[in-house]
Amino acid sequence: MDTSLLVIIGGAAVGFLLAVFGGGGSVLAAPVLLYLGGVSDPHVAIGTASAAVAANALFNLFGHWRGGKIKWPCATAFAVAGLAGSYAGSSVAKLVSGQHLLLGFALAMAAIGAAMLRKPRSAGDPDVHITLKLVVRLAPLGLLTGFAAGFFGIGGGFLIVPGLMLATGMTLANATASSLLSVSLFGAATSANYAASGLVDWPLAGLLLAGGMVGGIAGLFAARALSTRIRLARTLFAILIIAVAAYVAWRALTP
16 A cells, blocks of 8 residues: 555544544554654654644644633643643653664553553543642643653643643543643644754655544544543553554564
């Protein structure tokens, strides 16, 4: 099958999962480029994936915005704090060898899968409002999450969603929708940093984004349809992520 078509299909899967779960889907973008798109340099794969994921998250953000689920003040406080972290994380990642970066990436994927297997503690408060106390909680969590997102070249939604819930007590649905603001901003900062070093393949990013937009539209409808079976869907998706993590680690150890 043509490489471009494979990247588009992979991008559609990423967009679909990002729209449904808010976090986790973006972690598959770099493997799509590495193992389906013919990219040999992990740094280029991560930089390119970050650009596509940022744009795709922004696209999905508007869909959730129309649904009225985004808690903008809380989402903005978290995202702004994490911008500096994402730039710092991506700067450090560029200094790490490709093999070691892939091993770290595989570990991050495994952690994402494990995190998705955990059951949320509570339903949360759908009427949460921003306060100075919440800003004090959100800022350091945003900074640390941004660093991790920048270093591993992932959207960071799997950290952002529980981070928002922990700091504010908002519902899972609100946190999933609100996380997309941070995913888009962290991805933009990371890709800009990589682009400054010539480590972004823009044509491939465009193909990944094109597929992601189609998948994102389908994901918005699927999110409503899966609302009663979201736990089963998350479990199956988590198993997929862990399996891909094992494959990435194996490829990193056997170049």
